[in-house]
Amino acid sequence: MIKVITPVGTSVFENYIKENDNVIFRNAYIPIKENKYRADDLNKENDRRKVIENTLNEKWFRNNINASAEIKSLIKLKEQLQEDFDIYLLYSDTAISRLAAEILQRAITYYESLKKSEIRIQKIEELQIWNKEEFIKGMTNLVRTINNIAKGYWENIIINITGGYKATIPYLTLLGQINRCSIYYIFEDTDTLIKIPYLPIDIKWDLFDEYWEYIEKVEHPKIHPKDDLPYFFLENFKPLLIEEKINGKTYVSLNPLGEILWEKYKSRYFIFYAPQDVYEDIEKQAYIREIITTKFYKKEIRENKTQTKNNHRVYDDGNNPYRIFYFEKDDKIYIYKTFESHNNYEDYLNKYPFDDNLKNKIIRTSKLYKKEVKNV
Numbered sequence: 416m417i418k419v420i421t422p423v424g425t426s427v428f429e430n431y432i433k434e435n436d437n438v439i440f441r442n443a444y445i446p447i448k449e450n451k452y453r454a455d456d457l458n459k460e461n462d463r464r465k466v467i468e469n470t471l472n473e474k475w476f477r478n479n480i481n482a483s484a485e486i487k488s489l490i491k492l493k494e495q496l497q498e499d500f501d502i503y504l505l506y507s508d509t510a511i512s513r514l515a516a517e518i519l520q521r522a523i524t525y526y527e528s529l530k531k532s533e534i535r536i537q538k539i540e541e542l543q544i545w546n547k548e549e550f551i552k553g554m555t556n557l558v559r560t561i562n563n564i565a566k567g568y569w570e571n572i573i574i575n576i577t578g579g580y581k582a583t584i585p586y587l588t589l590l591g592q593i594n595r596c597s598i599y600y601i602f603e604d605t606d607t608l609i610k611i612p613y614l615p616i617d618i619k620w621d622l623f624d625e626y627w628e629y630i631e632k633v634e635h636p637k638i639h640p641k642d643d644l645p646y647f648f649l650e651n652f653k654p655l656l657i658e659e660k661i662n663g664k665t666y667v668s669l670n671p672l673g674e675i676l677w678e679k680y681k682s683r684y685f686i687f688y689a690p691q692d693v694y695e696d697i698e699k700q701a702y703i704r705e706i707i708t709t710k711f712y713k714k715e716i717r718e719n720k721t722q723t724k725n726n727h728r729v730y731d732d733g734n735n736p737y738r739i740f741y742f743e744k745d746d747k748i749y750i751y752k753t754f755e756s757h758n759n760y761e762d763y764l765n766k767y768p769f770d771d772n773l774k775n776k777i778i779r780t781s782k783l784y785k786k787e788v789k790n791v
Contacts (some may be wrong), residue, residue, distance in 0.1 A: 505557065507543055
């Protein structure tokens with residue numbers, strides 16, 4: 416199953432207007448488009464929404480490959496690849512993009528070649544083009560969303576850059592290039608589907624090796640006081656950082672390009688927090704280290720093998736005595752106990768229930784660590 420990620424634009428509306436002199440439709444569409452409504456504001460536009468949805472009905476879409484750029488490109492991709500699709504329609508934080516995504520989610524099923532596809536829609540918070548600073552945050556959210564969809568399996572990802580804001584194309588192209596996934600584009604006025612070729616990109620990962628602990632402090636959505644970061648980090652990573660002032664104080668975070676490169680770097684490592692004594696135990700536990708670097712670091716495996724016992728979140732590796740106690744907070748993973756002995760594990764589990772006091776102590780005493788992962 417190939418996951419096809421498709422940003423959503425407004426071509427479904429514009430293409431209808433090109434072919435139809437429908438004043439009622441235009442009067443419903445233009446205010447939603449031009450009044451800078453956010454995605455959630457669509458809930459206040461029920462009357463206009465009904466006019467648009469009733470007009471763009473099954474009859475309009477049926478056998479109409481040119482109904483929208485997204486539909487045309489998806490059909491052409493299907494013809495070329497002959498694979499089953501998981502389609503992700505990503506819409507901006509605007510009412511008009513949300514409406515387009517909801518209409519397209521239904522309309523795609525009208526096309527014979529696409530009707531068996533799984534179709535999901537998802538909002539990208541803060542992505543709009545009215546405010547430059549907010550656009551950068553929205554673009555970073557878009558990058559994170561795509562990374563979460565890919566889950567590291569980029570060979571099964573296609574980024575379809577035909578729809579959506581043109582301003583996102585450079586970032587999405589670089590995201591695809593860095594992760595070696597397929598990127599496609601179709602010129603709407605033609606039937607030509609273009610695959611963007613891979614380019615040789617050489618990234619100096621040694622800088623990430625040197626400064627990774629500081630990068631972790633500023634990865635989206637976190638911000639960090641600029642004064643607390645070393646000069647050489649700020650200088651070397653200046654192209655990957657953005658600054659913002661809050662109450663007169665300057666804070667730093669990763670920009671979209673920084674997020675792309677940081678996520679790629681992190682794919683080589685498992686980054687986690689642990690008290691120092693726990694990390695020292697892990698260093699002595701060969702089987703636990705092997706589990707962490709081959710299985711535990713993968714979210715889907717970790718969640719599938721986790722059980723709640725005495726309020727603890729326990730990774731149970733299966734038919735063996737190996738157990739990892741952990742919790743997640745603010746996108747950080749805290750490992751606070753590991754066992755290679757079943758008796759020791761049972762003893763700890765029964766004696767020490769997990770509560771807020773223990774959790775806060777772990778957070779307070781933990782340090783940041785990383786382990787190089789093994790993609791097996």
